[in-house]
Amino acid sequence: MKRRTIRILSIDDDHGCQRAAAQFLTLVGGHQVEVAYNGGDGIKKALEIRPDAILLDLVMPDMDGGQVLVALYNECSTRDIPVFMLTGADLEASARSALYLNKNLKSIDQKPASFQELMLRIESAVSTRTYPMQAALPE
Template sequence: MNGKRILVIDDEDDIREVAQLSLEMVGGWQVLTASSGPEGIEVASEQKPDAILLDVMMPELDGPSTFKKLQDNPETAKIPVILLTAKVLSADRQRFAELGVTAIVAKPFDPMNLATQVAELLGWNF
């Protein structure tokens, strides 16, 4: 399982830190982080992670807009994206699913189960 690289894009420092620790310690993955949509797009283009965890609610460029820009770039279009969101109403989930994201993880997430949840959603052996 080692060798996988995941990019976490979230404007909240504590969410990024908890996700990074969880994915590194439990999943054994290398974690890249970005604190905004534009920064995340740049990191994704340069580093080509195996997957991206993307916050929905961010200032400047929100998650859906960031996802669209990732999809429009041939270098990042094939990277699976999992949205992190506190919006878990069925209408919100349907709207996010229609974007073409791989999956949705509800916030707050359980740090001890995040790596397992991500692996299952991406079809990775864990």
């Protein structure tokens, strides 16, 4: 049975990490990966393309991943997109707990992460994702 192609937006200022994640998810998973190299561009791209899932770096120069996460959740059109955070930073338990208050955050993985495990979590989250009903447009 052929897997559904998932459209993933990767937001990370680390070009090497972007390239590695995109290659794995594309070549091994058969998924489509779009990239943004900072938080502001990532939010714009998410609003524009409405991806099925988002990979998000925590530490970036313009906006950190926590700020991006909140901005995505505050937009109706991106609120329900599952977000998977990657970080090279050592997070204290309280910081992790605070990030998980955002309902769209599905996991926080330490870099270097297992792309295989990450891909399986993304596929699982997307396959069980429910989409909010849209109001009928007036005729």
